[in-house]
Amino acid sequence: GETVGGFGSFDRWRAFLKQSAERSRLSRRAFIQAGGAGLAVSTLGAAASAPAVAAVGRQWTQIADIVVVGSGAAASVAALAAAKDGAKVLMLEKAPVYGGTSAKSGGAFWVPNNFRLKERGIEDPKASLLAYCAAYSYPHLFDSNSPTLGLGEDVYKLLEAFYDNASPMTDMLREIKAAEIGRFHVLPDGQGTDLPDYGVLDGNNKVPRGRCLGPIKPDGSPGFGAELMRQIKARIDAYGIPLLTSHQVVRLVTDGDGAVLGVEALNDGKEVSFGARKGVIFATGGFTYNRGLCCKNREA
Known part of the structure; x- marks a missing residue:
């Protein structure tokens, strides 16, 4: 089958x-x-x-x-x-x-400050990304004036670790040339308009499009989860x-x-x-x- x-x-x-x-x-x-x-x-x-x-x-x-x-x-x-x-x-x-x-x-990684954004000259600052994640995931705790945005220190450090390591992770996959995985696609601005970023696109989300990376099939078309795992x-x-x-x-x-x-x-x-x-x-x-x-x- x-x-x-x-x-x-x-x-x-x-x-x-x-x-x-x-x-x-x-x-x-x-x-x-x-x-x-x-x-x-x-x-x-x-x-x-x-x-x-x-x-x-x-x-x-x-x-x-x-x-x-x-x-x-x-x-x-x-x-x-x-x-x-x-x-x-x-x-x-x-x-x-x-x-x-x-x-x-769906086989896509949500990666802030990724290489595709950098290639296009789009900045994805750490402070605003952390504020966006904190406000979306913990609206009842979020405090923009707090050093940890109102979160516990362990949760805040987890968000920091995500920002610091997600982009290097995709760079590592590209470096070791994991089949076609080094050619991650992003949806062009004219496509996927019905798939906005997570949650309310408030003022903290400086990059509402472009963080989502997915695999490209050998024929050049976008792939999904099965294709991602086949390549890995x-x-x-x-x-x-x-x-x-x-x-x-x-x-x-x-x-x-x-x-x-x-x-x-x-x-x-x-x-x-x-x-x-x-x-x-x-x-x-x-x-x-x-x-x-x-x-x-x-x-x-």
Whole structure:
């Protein structure tokens, strides 16, 4: 049948999502309880009582410098960045196919101050971009006179990190020539007029068009999510990064001091362990299909 960017048939993908959805019904109370357990629960779907296990006497199935959990755009770009810097990388994906929800998305990055804007001489100042994001995402907190725009320092720094790193990320993809990905398209001013930027285009949004970058197909036409992931996967293969599908990460593996040494995963019901010499990167998403995070019903 048809394929999702080369990741498997649509029927196979739909069957996986349907099966996941049927398993993913928990109450809001369970979500709140699980949320207190932190990142290991919210990203891994591990039981709140056992988000990590000790590494005493553990035999690793495989060891890498960096273990990346997930295979969507964020996970794949993180894997490429680590491999570019010389790390031995291993990717683990719960689904039987590569690409995550990115493969079924519109396939565009919203990147402030990107190279296309710079080529056109359009300035996208950091201060106004941060103010726009803060006002749109946190209207009840936004304060233009506050050093952190009314946000908590951690949230403000997260927005800063986004501005500082999003454009260099796309530059990195262009540098390593990830197939056609270096030729990101932007919609011409005469197209997509029904697709304005996010939210109210207030005075803080100095660049209402041009931040959205998408992949170009080999024939020169704009691509979407499946095309984006096809192109990124080609570069992952070129770097020789192993990708293990049908591996659901269920918990962290730590040492006696709590430092992360790797992860445990389930593959066809069998528990396997993967060591990480330098770190584990989580880019899993999947909130809708996570038993520990979904509401069982609207009344719960």
